[in-house]
Amino acid sequence: MKCTIGVDIGGTDVKIGKFYGDQLNKKMIIKTNKENKGSNILQDVFKAIDKIVGLDQLEGVGFAIPGPVVKGHILGSENLGWERFDVESEIRMHFKNIDIYVLNDANAATVGEMAYGGGKKFKNFVFVTLGTGVGGGVFINGRLVEGVSGSAGEIGHLKVNTGNIRRCKCGLYDCLEQYSSATGVVITANELRIGRNTKLNEIDITCERVFDLAKAGDEVALEVVDEMVHKLSLGLSIVSSVINPEAFVIGGGVSKSGEFLIEKLRKKFYTYAFYSIENTDFVLAQLGNEAGIYGANYAVRNKII
Numbered sequence: 103m104k105c106t107i108g109v110d111i112g113g114t115d116v117k118i119g120k121f122y123g124d125q126l127n128k129k130m131i132i133k134t135n136k137e138n139k140g141s142n143i144l145q146d147v148f149k150a151i152d153k154i155v156g157l158d159q160l161e162g163v164g165f166a167i168p169g170p171v172v173k174g175h176i177l178g179s180e181n182l183g184w185e186r187f188d189v190e191s192e193i194r195m196h197f198k199n200i201d202i203y204v205l206n207d208a209n210a211a212t213v214g215e216m217a218y219g220g221g222k223k224f225k226n227f228v229f230v231t232l233g234t235g236v237g238g239g240v241f242i243n244g245r246l247v248e249g250v251s252g253s254a255g256e257i258g259h260l261k262v263n264t265g266n267i268r269r270c271k272c273g274l275y276d277c278l279e280q281y282s283s284a285t286g287v288v289i290t291a292n293e294l295r296i297g298r299n300t301k302l303n304e305i306d307i308t309c310e311r312v313f314d315l316a317k318a319g320d321e322v323a324l325e326v327v328d329e330m331v332h333k334l335s336l337g338l339s340i341v342s343s344v345i346n347p348e349a350f351v352i353g354g355g356v357s358k359s360g361e362f363l364i365e366k367l368r369k370k371f372y373t374y375a376f377y378s379i380e381n382t383d384f385v386l387a388q389l390g391n392e393a394g395i396y397g398a399n400y401a402v403r404n405k406i407i
């Protein structure tokens with residue numbers, strides 16, 4: 103049978119999905135080998151693809167990569183140890199005469215949510231992924247916006263505080279992801295719990311547990327969540343003033359906190375948004391950590407950009 107492949111290369115593992123049309127048929131996960139500046143990663147992925155394709159006829163491969171991508175070139179990926187290089191040409195050396203599409207991982211997830219998930223009913227939305235970091239993707243008038251140097255939608259690095267308080271791994275200070283990612287939530291929890299009467303002092307703090315305690319009514323945990331929501335709302339109100347989207351589609355591990363987070367976000371957002379910004383929807387993403395492979399597959403099949 104004819105098949106296409108969606109690949110999502112992450113800092114810890116690589117997800118590979120074999121699709122018959124829109125249908126995910128088989129999934130494979132391999133470890134990301136970051137040794138030698140990640141120079142073996144692509145070869146490992148090629149081998150895995152050959153294996154998962156089996157006797158099927160491969161028609162195209164979409165690659166989602168953690169870093170800015172312009173015309174098939176990655177401009178560098180801190181997560182993988184990659185420097186600037188022409189990813190698409192390297193892939194073409196292995197897979198000849200098939201369609202190849204390379205895009206940024208958050209953009210791939212955005213495409214996935216657009217085609218099959220939380221963004222399906224919107225022509226204009228911003229995807230927000232809240233995980234170890236904060237990422238995003240911008241979809242306007244039915245098109246993905248990548249930006250001249252592949253950096254559109256990098257909302258995790260909006261500045262949401264002054265005073266050079268939390269240094270970000272990008273080199274700047276006080277980026278949104280230092281406050282509203284899972285990592286940021288843990289930092290805030292560790293700051294706010296000190297000297298307070300809270301169950302946070304009795305556990306190994308993870309973002310998930312902070313949210314569980316907040317839902318159970320722990321006052322300090324609630325403060326931690328409110329601080330996370332406050333910073334995220336600030337960031338999203340800025341995004342709204344620039345593109346006024348119909349909706350924000352919220353994904354990533356932190357979004358597992360569900361409507362509890364969405365409700366808080368919706369409320370806080372409107373306290374910061376410009377008065378004419380109204381009817382902005384907040385919805386949960388639906389594809390979980392498969393958004394990237396779905397999006398990469400959709401991108402290569404439909405030549406999305």
Ligand SMILES: [Zn+2]
Nearest residue numbers: 259270272277
């Ligand atoms: Zn940053």
